[in-house]
Amino acid sequence: MKHLLILGAGTAGTMVANRLRRSLDEAEWRITVVDPDEVHYYQPGFLFIPFGIYTKADVMKPRRNFIPRGVDLIVSSVDVIEPEQRRVRLSNDGRYLSYDFLVIATGAQIRPDQTPGLMEHEWRRTIFDFYTLDGALALAQHLRSWKGGRLVVNVVDNPIKCPVAPLEFLMLADWFFHEQGIRERVELVYATPLSGAFTKPIAARLLGDLLERKGIHVVPDFMVEHVDPDARKLVSYDEQVVEYDLLVTVPLNMGAEVIGKSGLGDDLNFVPVDKHTFLSPRYDNVFVLGDAAALPTSKAGSVAHFAVECFVENFIRYVDGLEMTRLFDGHANCFIESGFGKALLIDFNYTTEPLPGLYPLPGVGPLTLLQESEANHWGKLMFRWMYWNVLLKGKELPLPALMSMAGKQLVG
Amino acid sequence: MFAQASAKTAEYAGKIVHVNEEGFLLDPTEWSPDIAVEIAKEEGIAELTPLHWQVIDFCRKHAVNGRSPTLRQITSGTGISTKEMFSLFPKGPAKKVARIAGLGKPEGCV
Numbered sequence: 001m002k003h004l005l006i007l008g009a010g011t012a013g014t015m016v017a018n019r020l021r022r023s024l025d026e027a028e029w030r031i032t033v034v035d036p037d038e039v040h041y042y043q044p045g046f047l048f049i050p051f052g053i054y055t056k057a058d059v060m061k062p063r064r065n066f067i068p069r070g071v072d073l074i075v076s077s078v079d080v081i082e083p084e085q086r087r088v089r090l091s092n093d094g095r096y097l098s099y100d101f102l103v104i105a106t107g108a109q110i111r112p113d114q115t116p117g118l119m120e121h122e123w124r125r126t127i128f129d130f131y132t133l134d135g136a137l138a139l140a141q142h143l144r145s146w147k148g149g150r151l152v153v154n155v156v157d158n159p160i161k162c163p164v165a166p167l168e169f170l171m172l173a174d175w176f177f178h179e180q181g182i183r184e185r186v187e188l189v190y191a192t193p194l195s196g197a198f199t200k201p202i203a204a205r206l207l208g209d210l211l212e213r214k215g216i217h218v219v220p221d222f223m224v225e226h227v228d229p230d231a232r233k234l235v236s237y238d239e240q241v242v243e244y245d246l247l248v249t250v251p252l253n254m255g256a257e258v259i260g261k262s263g264l265g266d267d268l269n270f271v272p273v274d275k276h277t278f279l280s281p282r283y284d285n286v287f288v289l290g291d292a293a294a295l296p297t298s299k300a301g302s303v304a305h306f307a308v309e310c311f312v313e314n315f316i317r318y319v320d321g322l323e324m325t326r327l328f329d330g331h332a333n334c335f336i337e338s339g340f341g342k343a344l345l346i347d348f349n350y351t352t353e354p355l356p357g358l359y360p361l362p363g364v365g366p367l368t369l370l371q372e373s374e375a376n377h378w379g380k381l382m383f384r385w386m387y388w389n390v391l392l393k394g395k396e397l398p399l400p401a402l403m404s405m406a407g408k409q410l411v412g
Numbered sequence: 413m414f415a416q417a418s419a420k421t422a423e424y425a426g427k428i429v430h431v432n433e434e435g436f437l438l439d440p441t442e443w444s445p446d447i448a449v450e451i452a453k454e455e456g457i458a459e460l461t462p463l464h465w466q467v468i469d470f471c472r473k474h475a476v477n478g479r480s481p482t483l484r485q486i487t488s489g490t491g492i493s494t495k496e497m498f499s500l501f502p503k504g505p506a507k508k509v510a511r512i513a514g515l516g517k518p519e520g521c522v
């Protein structure tokens with residue numbers, strides 16, 4: 001009997017468990033998933049909570065509901081991985097679990113402790129995050145009675161999960177304060193270490209224009225060194241100062257601590273892997289999927305989904321000694337909420353940056369790439385249903401895993 | 413690494429090199445220290461000191477697939493602090509040194 005062990009039952013781990021349980025013979029393969037948290041969170045939904053669009057109940061479900069029969073779920077954290085011994089140690093009872101193949105899918109977590117001043121006495125009083133459920137709920141409570149002032153969104157460093165989420169937050173805030181009738185009393189500022197609104201040039205320009213039209217001011221090349229919670233200011237490494245009344249931080253994102261402790265990660269605890277197959281270059285029985293991997297594409301659920309699709313096909317060949325032939329191209333597909341019931345969509349991969357056009361059908365859409373439309377907004381809201389009912393359970397989505405150039409416009 | 417179709421050329425130190433739309437060299441082998449001096453001037457750095465060169469050399473040595481290391485990799489690899497990096501290469505140090513060193517932007521930016 002062979003044993004496949006999956007660390008982390010988030011977006012990637014859950015999809016892998018579902019898909020591989022269907023493909024691997026139960027008489028030959030045991031599958032175990034380990035995760036410390038009984039609850040599965042729909043993280044993209046955290047974005048909507050501060051504005052009262054989603055509640056807690058919309059984004060939480062028992063993790064067990066998504067783990068198929070024939071897969072063991074162990075509720076515990078893993079505190080060390082020993083790839084030479086082909087085993088991991090559970091934190092709850094110190095027991096070791098051996099494996100033949102390991103899938104690491106422990107995601108990325110925010111680390112506000114890494115920036116001086118963030119997690120002190122003003123944490124969740126004038127300083128909030130929306131990358132955790134608790135943070136998003138606290139911010140929702142705060143915004144209900146906030147009278148206006150200067151709201152600054154600051155990204156501490158890249159990479160972050162869902163690199164468009166800070167932009168979406170600002171555009172939803174613009175809409176929210178309009179509805180509250182206090183938009184003219186609110187200044188919206190985006191302080192980012194990037195030199196523009198986004199990483200890739202064409203999207204950066206188009207998104208930058210959109211922010212400007214919405215009266216959102218971008219402070220580029222701003223790399224925060226510390227926060228002064230009493231003076232309410234962000235101070236950068238080159239001593240620029242950005243003042244705020246309300247700070248919404250996207251703290252440093254890091255991989256799980258167990259990665260660093262086990263000597264598997266880079267300086268942010270992300271694990272280097274082959275970008276087409278997710279196989280570790282050091283251990284031929286270890287794969288890393290989702291946000292945990294150090295890959296030059298976005299850390300996003302959509303990426304995890306396309307990646308898992310390729311990985312599963314490869315894995316059932318790989319264990320039979322065959323070559324891996326479904327090479328992942330870095331495909332990412334992200335909705336960008338822009339407020340007032342509209343959204344944009346971007347679709348890109350390792351080599352093609354986000355371009356304008358129509359998706360998924362050329363000339364038809366119905367979704368518009370890099371342009372606002374109501375269809376995109378409905379797409380984004382529908383995505384929550386798809387996530388719980390289709391994606392996690394590892395069912396097929398009618399979208400190709402690899403990126404297609406059909407419908408994209410080449411702009412100069 | 414994007415849109416090879418829009419590749420342009422530029423002239424530095426009497427040599428024609430291929431650059432992308434943001435002015436990054438597309439081929440690290442076309443680079444030379446003289447080119448670095450001229451790109452540095454464009455980036456507002458009048459003179460490259462030994463400390464600048466230490467960083468440039470580190471990036472050239474640790475580039476992966478022609479891409480420069482991230483700021484975090486540079487600071488932990490050279491022992492030069494983030495603050496110093498900002499005074500050596502003002503504004504976006506990782507991006508600035510990548511361009512001067514004839515490399516692509518660090519992969520962290522996705």
Ligand SMILES: Cc1cc2nc3c(=O)[nH]c(=O)nc-3n(C[C@H](O)[C@H](O)[C@H](O)COP(=O)(O)OP(=O)(O)OC[C@H]3O[C@@H](n4cnc5c(N)ncnc54)[C@H](O)[C@@H]3O)c2cc1C
Nearest residue numbers: 008010011012043044078106107162290291299300301302
């Ligand atoms: C605010 C926000 C908005 C987002 N919006 C979007 C969006 O619009 N579209 C999109 O595609 N993506 C979006 N994302 C990103 C998306 O949620 C993640 O990319 C996706 O969940 C990654 O899946 P994963 O399986 O790699 O990690 P996760 O789903 O985070 O799962 C990691 C799991 O590992 C477990 N774990 C951690 N440490 C250990 C350990 N030591 N031992 C065992 N288990 C461990 C955790 O408990 C967790 O369950 C958003 C994220 C945030 C925070």
